Amino acid sequence: MREKLLLMEDKLAKMEKRKSVSMTQEMQSKMEAVEKQLTLLRTERTNGHNDNVNTKIAQKMQLLERQLKEMAAQKIVVNDPETVALRTHISKLEESIVHAER
Numbered sequence: 001m002r003e004k005l006l007l008m009e010d011k012l013a014k015m016e017k018r019k020s021v022s023m024t025q026e027m028q029s030k031m032e033a034v035e036k037q038l039t040l041l042r043t044e045r046t047n048g049h050n051d052n053v054n055t056k057i058a059q060k061m062q063l064l065e066r067q068l069k070e071m072a073a074q075k076i077v078v079n080d081p082e083t084v085a086l087r088t089h090i091s092k093l094e095e096s097i098v099h100a101e102r
Contacts, residue, residue, distance in 0.1 A: 019078045
């Protein structure tokens with residue numbers, strides 16, 4: 001039983017790592033897209049628009065900068081149904097082992 005538990009914990013660790021890397025890459029792609037939008041808006045702001053347009057550009061830039069900060073601060077947590085089910089199964093197996101040892 002303990003060997004099965006160790007194998008399942010190893011499987012869970014590998015699964016979480018794989019999914020975490022994937023989620024991190026996805027977040028980085030989204031952040032790069034936001035940074036590109038910011039760059040475009042910075043360029044657009046220097047094109048000599050009237051004050052009303054420049055104000056709207058500045059507001060949009062503030063929103064994007066806030067979004068970028070929030071994305072950077074976000075923790076990557078693997079919490080999909082597959083890993084939750086495996087964690088639950090591991091917990092039940094641990095409980096069974098503890099109960100059997102009593």
